[in-house]
Amino acid sequence: NENDYICSKGMEEPVEGKRTWVQISGLSDIRTIAEIGKRYNISNLSLEDALSTDQRPKIEFASTYFFITMRILDTPDKTEEQISFFVGKDWLVSISEHTSDVLNPVIKQLGSEDNRLRSSTPDRLVHALTDRIADQYLVRADELDMQTEALEELVVNQAEKVTASMIHRHKRAILHLRRISMPLKELFNTLSKGETPFVSASSVPFFRDTFDHVLWLSEECETLRDTSQGLMEVYISSLDMKMNRIMKVLTIISTIFIPITFITGMYGMNFIHMPYITKTAWGFSFVIGFCIVLSIWMIFWFKKKKWW
Amino acid sequence: NENDYICSKGMEEPVEGKRTWVQISGLSDIRTIAEIGKRYNISNLSLEDALSTDQRPKIEFASTYFFITMRILDTPDKTEEQISFFVGKDWLVSISEHTSDVLNPVIKQLGSEDNRLRSSTPDRLVHALTDRIADQYLVRADELDMQTEALEELVVNQAEKVTASMIHRHKRAILHLRRISMPLKELFNTLSKGETPFVSASSVPFFRDTFDHVLWLSEECETLRDTSQGLMEVYISSLDMKMNRIMKVLTIISTIFIPITFITGMYGMNFIHMPYITKTAWGFSFVIGFCIVLSIWMIFWFKKKKWW
Amino acid sequence: NENDYICSKGMEEPVEGKRTWVQISGLSDIRTIAEIGKRYNISNLSLEDALSTDQRPKIEFASTYFFITMRILDTPDKTEEQISFFVGKDWLVSISEHTSDVLNPVIKQLGSEDNRLRSSTPDRLVHALTDRIADQYLVRADELDMQTEALEELVVNQAEKVTASMIHRHKRAILHLRRISMPLKELFNTLSKGETPFVSASSVPFFRDTFDHVLWLSEECETLRDTSQGLMEVYISSLDMKMNRIMKVLTIISTIFIPITFITGMYGMNFIHMPYITKTAWGFSFVIGFCIVLSIWMIFWFKKKKWW
Amino acid sequence: NENDYICSKGMEEPVEGKRTWVQISGLSDIRTIAEIGKRYNISNLSLEDALSTDQRPKIEFASTYFFITMRILDTPDKTEEQISFFVGKDWLVSISEHTSDVLNPVIKQLGSEDNRLRSSTPDRLVHALTDRIADQYLVRADELDMQTEALEELVVNQAEKVTASMIHRHKRAILHLRRISMPLKELFNTLSKGETPFVSASSVPFFRDTFDHVLWLSEECETLRDTSQGLMEVYISSLDMKMNRIMKVLTIISTIFIPITFITGMYGMNFIHMPYITKTAWGFSFVIGFCIVLSIWMIFWFKKKKWW
Amino acid sequence: NENDYICSKGMEEPVEGKRTWVQISGLSDIRTIAEIGKRYNISNLSLEDALSTDQRPKIEFASTYFFITMRILDTPDKTEEQISFFVGKDWLVSISEHTSDVLNPVIKQLGSEDNRLRSSTPDRLVHALTDRIADQYLVRADELDMQTEALEELVVNQAEKVTASMIHRHKRAILHLRRISMPLKELFNTLSKGETPFVSASSVPFFRDTFDHVLWLSEECETLRDTSQGLMEVYISSLDMKMNRIMKVLTIISTIFIPITFITGMYGMNFIHMPYITKTAWGFSFVIGFCIVLSIWMIFWFKKKKWW
Missing domain, CATH: 3.30.460.20 (CorA soluble domain-like)
Structure with a gap:
């Protein structure tokens, strides 16, 4: 041809x-x-x-x-x-x-x-090429969006598998994409205005189309940035919640055993005149029984306070 | 007709x-x-x-x-x-x-x-249709606003029923609405300027009306975003407060029992020459009494320090 | 008349x-x-x-x-x-x-x-009315500013009387005021340009005056928002400090008593051949004395570390 | 004259x-x-x-x-x-x-x-006066900058001397300066355009000079705001670090003494048939020695884990 | 020449x-x-x-x-x-x-x-000089970018070697560079428009080139600021994680030893009628064995809960 x-x-x-x-x-x-x-x-x-x-x-x-x-x-x-x-x-x-x-x-x-591109002017060819590149950006933005959701899923359900640096690296990738895609808005806006030499009027709608995609991309990047920001907060609050759970276990164990350990310490003192109970046959069982009752009461108290 | x-x-x-x-x-x-x-x-x-x-x-x-x-x-x-x-x-x-x-x-x-729309030009018809859609956005914004208040209520009163991901998902919904409603400002602004072909001058006030709604919507979205941002902070601070409460219980229990447990340990030592008190009939009661007094004094001290 | x-x-x-x-x-x-x-x-x-x-x-x-x-x-x-x-x-x-x-x-x-308003045109009357309403906004902004200071005072001095939701509700009130006052900038700017029909040239300085107030109001709202933002941070850091104080008490009590409780435990062991000290008349007093000295030394050590 | x-x-x-x-x-x-x-x-x-x-x-x-x-x-x-x-x-x-x-x-x-100002027109006089006032703003901005550095120094090195409200009050001062200096940009921009009546062409460079200072001032205020924002974060993280240090001490003390206290408790039990070791002359010393060895091993373990 | x-x-x-x-x-x-x-x-x-x-x-x-x-x-x-x-x-x-x-x-x-600059007009000379200076800014921005990555690496892997003030100082350097480079956009934009006296048309592309670099620089500064912002969050969350690890150790040790210490306390009580087990030959070993079994069970429980 x-x-x-x-x-x-x-x-x-x-x-x-x-x-x-x-x-x-x-x-x-x-x-x-x-x-x-x-x-x-x-x-x-x-x-x-x-x-x-x-x-x-x-x-x-x-x-x-x-x-x-x-x-x-x-x-x-x-x-x-x-x-x-x-x-x-x-x-x-x-x-x-x-x-x-x-x-x-x-x-x-x-x-x-029989492909139209074959016989088109260089402006159409360059549109086809730059549009491919811009498409790649959109695909990347979608990937990052899915990664965001996956990370979110992970943070919420298996926070121990996530590290802060994973979220940070993810956010950097978003910021990088945003940085290299932002100037494209200006670039395609210029091309879609139709006042550019070597860009024929018939190519303008094509560049306009790509410009719309780039606009959408830049808004996607903003939304991604905001969402990934929130992700870090969810992660930090999940760390806080985990800490809460750990502290709860410690506190429950301590609060139950510290008082009853005191009771055993009490009867472990070497006084010559010990209370009458220490001389009875049922004394030991009684004290141990009291400790158990006390523990059970405390567990109920924690349950009532919705700690467990 | x-x-x-x-x-x-x-x-x-x-x-x-x-x-x-x-x-x-x-x-x-x-x-x-x-x-x-x-x-x-x-x-x-x-x-x-x-x-x-x-x-x-x-x-x-x-x-x-x-x-x-x-x-x-x-x-x-x-x-x-x-x-x-x-x-x-x-x-x-x-x-x-x-x-x-x-x-x-x-x-x-x-x-x-007898409905006016029936005999109106397509621009009026498309206004009716797009206005319905924009109305749906406003309704959604109101729903999100009410959800925000409900979440807020929950965070403040029953923080244990809230998870960070609930707030995060709520914020994502707001960001999504914001993202798809932002371009509408531009769209209806263009239509309400009256310079658009196929839009008659008589339709302009209608599009202007929808444009006002969309402006209001976009400001609502901004406010929603700011509020939901604050919600996460309230949630994190409620986690902090809960932790504070847990730690307080642990600290109070520990601080009361650790010293008196030491006292029982003291009299539990196997010295041949124990203090005189261990040989008296009232010694045991006295030491236990002292422990109780000490505990009560500490409880009062905590109350004074406004810990309880 | x-x-x-x-x-x-x-x-x-x-x-x-x-x-x-x-x-x-x-x-x-x-x-x-x-x-x-x-x-x-x-x-x-x-x-x-x-x-x-x-x-x-x-x-x-x-x-x-x-x-x-x-x-x-x-x-x-x-x-x-x-x-x-x-x-x-x-x-x-x-x-x-x-x-x-x-x-x-x-x-x-x-x-x-004899009141001027009585014989003035409707544009002046409507100015008087809208100016009253805008004034009410300024008064509200001042109230919110004073509330901010009061909240601040409270957060700094009596953080236990403050809840995160108080600050959040305060911030919402600010965001609401900001949202309904922002469009007034546009409104009074239009009126003060003097190109509006039914607004006489003599009324323009009045609308211009109100426009200045509204500008001031909108900047006040921005400052209020930033300040209330900071308030939440101060509150969270005050919670952190309180936690620090609680943990300090727990740590000090534990660190003092845990080692000396070990010592009493040591002499509470039932060995047949106990150390010579357990057989002396001064042994008990000596061990207790040693515990007291150890405690005092630890207290000094904490003081030196500026923990107390 | x-x-x-x-x-x-x-x-x-x-x-x-x-x-x-x-x-x-x-x-x-x-x-x-x-x-x-x-x-x-x-x-x-x-x-x-x-x-x-x-x-x-x-x-x-x-x-x-x-x-x-x-x-x-x-x-x-x-x-x-x-x-x-x-x-x-x-x-x-x-x-x-x-x-x-x-x-x-x-x-x-x-x-x-012999001072030029004496025989100059009122526009030059008002420039001299407003320039003095704007200079005062620049001086205040420099003071606030130095205070920021001093606060930073303090937060990093002596965080216990800093309270969140000090940083908050500092930030408020910055926000206040920013708020009252922002409108000056507009003001001096108007005066430096040379289209103002009663401002002679020869005065314009002077107002332009002041305008440059005010622009610089407004950027300084932005930077100050961002820096003071970061300051709060450094402060909160310094509180976190302090908490870490406190918790470390508590954990180290507890982790060392809790196991060896268990050992003493073990030998403090009143069984008739105690292990053979309790009947030997070297038993007591051996158990105590074992406790010391265990403690030292744990200290080394903490050192290896970089906790100390 | x-x-x-x-x-x-x-x-x-x-x-x-x-x-x-x-x-x-x-x-x-x-x-x-x-x-x-x-x-x-x-x-x-x-x-x-x-x-x-x-x-x-x-x-x-x-x-x-x-x-x-x-x-x-x-x-x-x-x-x-x-x-x-x-x-x-x-x-x-x-x-x-x-x-x-x-x-x-x-x-x-x-x-x-034979250098072109030698015979060029002063505008080209001043371009060469200011371009050198702007290049220095770009080099600095790249240095700061690499420092950011190095800090990031450090925060993630060796958080104990990082202090909040290191990150803060880094961020200040970024804010400073941003502040002094922002006005350059305006400066080179003016020079690259070609309407400046003493700037020949042939120099305009050179200034335009520098203007592009400065634009890129300013966007780099924005990205740096956002990234360094995130760095602080990663750091704070790494502090939180460290705290979590410390608390876990404390909780595991406490939770294992507190219950078995209670058991030893139980048998340390001085009752006349002790349980039958204290009179058997195998009693001591049985109780100690029970404690060991209990501990092992608890360790497995922690493993299952993914605490270790």
Whole structure:
């Protein structure tokens, strides 16, 4: 097909009237990247942003292209990485730290025949790519939501299996997601306003759609943060309750035995003239019986006070 | 009546000069939905939003209709669901996950004669429907407010019947309501500005009225969140107080009996030359009497210290 | 006087060139209210807002009047209620739930001769009335501030007289005041901008003055909320300190008596060959003396550790 | 000098072409104040604001003057008070509750020859005065910052000398300063925009300078609030740690002595056939020795568990 | 090179057509500073801001220059200091408290041949300098992030090595960084808008780049603050858990020994008619055996209750 993209994983000359997607994975081959920057008229400042891997997600405009940088979340196989897109009239340059599986479905779509994406302009292609990434965020938010519920379940029912650091690590993950997703609101808002060069009017509803998802995501993050906050409180109060239970056992045992131990101590004193009871045959049994009665009475008292 | 709505639960051709309301319940019959989307010129993106059931409540405008998506709260019978409205010049398409009882009163109104709604434009009809849904939110907020008071009552008077997770679950319900009602502010604000196509000037005061309710709702949610926050603190402090009471009992019992147990231990020692008192007839009674006096004195001391 | 207001507690026809104030107290006589609504051209939506008693305080504009709804705080005699004002060119309709004493001073002013209010336009009259209500809020905020200080005093000095629920209830009262006063900022801001129909330029400084008070009030509410938040923390820490004190007593008593009780136990053992000391005349006194010395040493040790 | 200010502490007629500063201290002489209000064309509403001493700091504009009201902080001698400035083309009226020392340096400057202030317009004079007051706020913020550090030092090192109410009172002072300084941002922002009548362009940089200080002050207040918040947490955790230490002592003492007291109890039983050891010469010493060894082993065990 | 900067550490006359950078380190030589202020037409207010060392970071504009003041963070050798830049058409005056090493790389660049900076306008030079300073902030934020993780590690694994004040001090450092970096957002936003005199269009992307870094920094500070907040909670809950462990040991020991000590006390009573068991040969062993069995049963019971 005439409109098909030329996909390349290295240097590729821009061809007039042909759509090109240059995919750079790995930042070590600086020379190629510089070469591409030169051919596609990419400013050095933008290239440096793409190469330094701890950039704030953002969008920037130049005269011949616009520039997006985002973060791809870690997957079971890969660590978190940064990806940058340079979008021109009929070309797209993407620079990422390593090959990520997240964008594979889009690459597949480009390869399958009769797919609309195949003959669409670079703005639609970059939408498909960034939408995939934003989707990954939503999936992560849902995972974190389920983890929150699982943790909650655990805190309530088996608090001894939970540690404060589990909750704290969970909260950090939420804060991290929130931090890298917050700038996306601004980014997609800009793209969905329809005043961006190289973004055609027909692409605006798509970016608008992604913007709605990102808004929803950011509210989800807020709710998650509030909920995980509450989780810590529930955990601390469950520790308090456990302490209460331990103290109750100690107190009940002590309160029952301390007084009757005093009684045995009393009759253990070495007085010459002991009370008459010590001289009777039934004395010992009587005292022990009294101790038992006293204990039972105290147990009832605790039951009445709802301690047990 | 000539102005009456044609209500249909399936595919229905739009008829020029006739008002139509197509009510789709259930998202399984994709083909009918696609067919309706085609006939009423609904864009695919909007339809997809209506079909994916975890959308952020929002309003969107197209050239021939506007599109609202909201959530209907769970009722005793039904789970929470998403409902979407497509509002055109003289037609309304609603797509929901299942048949909900919430909108029944409006449907009844449409059926009863001499009702104004019957001959009103679709914007008024969609107002009636969304207002019902927003009303449900207000009712839920009131329920949560009453639950808050009930929980409060319980925490203060019978803290042992409360668990931290009850309060936490209550707070989650509040956060959920807050999250799904927040976007409604934006939605009804847009509709009450009177610059929306297909919303006639005469409908604006109605949407303005609903907007006021939603504002009130969002402030209620904030207050609820703050109050439920405080509830957890009251609960934790009630646990602390209970612990204090338990510890007090243990301390009082220990403090009274430990010293007098020492005294009995003292006279229990096997010295050949015991103090003179052990040889007297009144010695035993005297020591026991002293222990009782000591105990009583300590009880008075605790009372004075306001421990009891 | 020709400019005097015609005050009426029921239906009253508007008279051209005459100022009228219709005061409706009680919402049960729906027919009269509907009748008045008709004569004064009040829209049904506004009337419904006046009749449903849980409205968000707000201001709304119609072509022939503007509409204010606010809440009157509870007084010792009366419960909290909603009051609505409809202000036209030369008439004022007020609808409240029951007769409240709060507005009496203004009614008196209207009755007394030579009072400016008597010959002023309805906007000035409605300012006098709403200003009275806002004043009541300021008084309540001051009361809550004094209660905060009293609670604080109590928490610090007599924590046993305070319960967590007292602080919580206090905080709820603050949150309630905050919630019903927040919308007043918007309301009086609108009125003090001078672009409102039926509000003459000469009244604007008066509304501006009330707006300043309401701003001050809202900041007071924020400060109150923060302070009451801190109060709970002080209370919890006072519970902790009390627990510390109780535990200290238990620990001191236990730590002193447990070792010396062991000593008495030691000499209470039934060995045939006991240590020489048990056979001496001074043995008993010596052991008891040793116990006393040990106790005193421990007391000094606690004092040195600043436990006492 | 011709441009010198006529300073007066009572009624003073405005003189055309002469600069006047009327300083009213004390609000009891209502008649003089009313008289001045009349001569300088000051509206009654503004005068009332100057007389009621619990006003929100603000700025207001009239046709012939502008009106500022602020609070002067308490000094060792004086309580907090309100001061109001009415600034006209060539006159300044200040109304304060009592004579405050804070403004003395400015008054001195006015008196000393060759001082620029002497021949400057009232806007510059009012800048000098309000800048002095804002400076006092900055000094107070610095004091509170140092107090925060001192309290922190104390909490960390001598927590027993600190009470929760000390921290709470400290926090209240911060909240109070924050509350009365927040409106100053708005006030000086208005003055530094250069669109205010009676404020010459040459004065704008001065007000801009004060505005910068006030911005810095407000951020300082935020930081102070956050820090004092943390202080309470450190205090509560220091109470917790103290409790831990107390409990550790109790637990160590109990855990060592309870088992060996059981041993002595064992040999204190009155059985006819006691174990052989009770009949040996070395039995007593052996049992006591065993108790000592057990205790030492337990102490080592605690040391290994890092309890000591 | 003709375009080279004349760098001077003291007074230097501005030369038409030559670029000058006057670097003042140390604020004691007031006369030189005043002299420079005169020659370069710097207003007194700006100079005073540069001399008083506790200014809010800001940017201000005058007709012949613009003025930036920022803070340089403390390094291992130097304390935190303030630095001010006055940027004119072809000159730059910097005033700092002492010589700082942070700017050395830029000074080196100016010295090395063929460096672009050497022939650039003062706005680019001031960008290089302020970017260095902002970079230092980012490095500090990363350090604080790593410290947070280290503290977290410590709190979770070796809580006894952590004190509340360590966490508090850490949080203060974060709050301090946040406070001095917040105004930078405003500062660089102003510079990156491209409407600033003496900032050429070609410099705007550079300032925009720094602005992005500062935005990222401010979000990092927010996340750090939230995380350090959580750290305190984890710490307090780790104290609670430790307390729980201590109390468990105490309770287990007490609960095992208190009942069996009662048994020994029972048989230690001096009754004439003791139970038959005290007269048997196997009595003593039986009772001790019973105590051991009871203890073992209790240990199993605790194990089952998951206490151990």
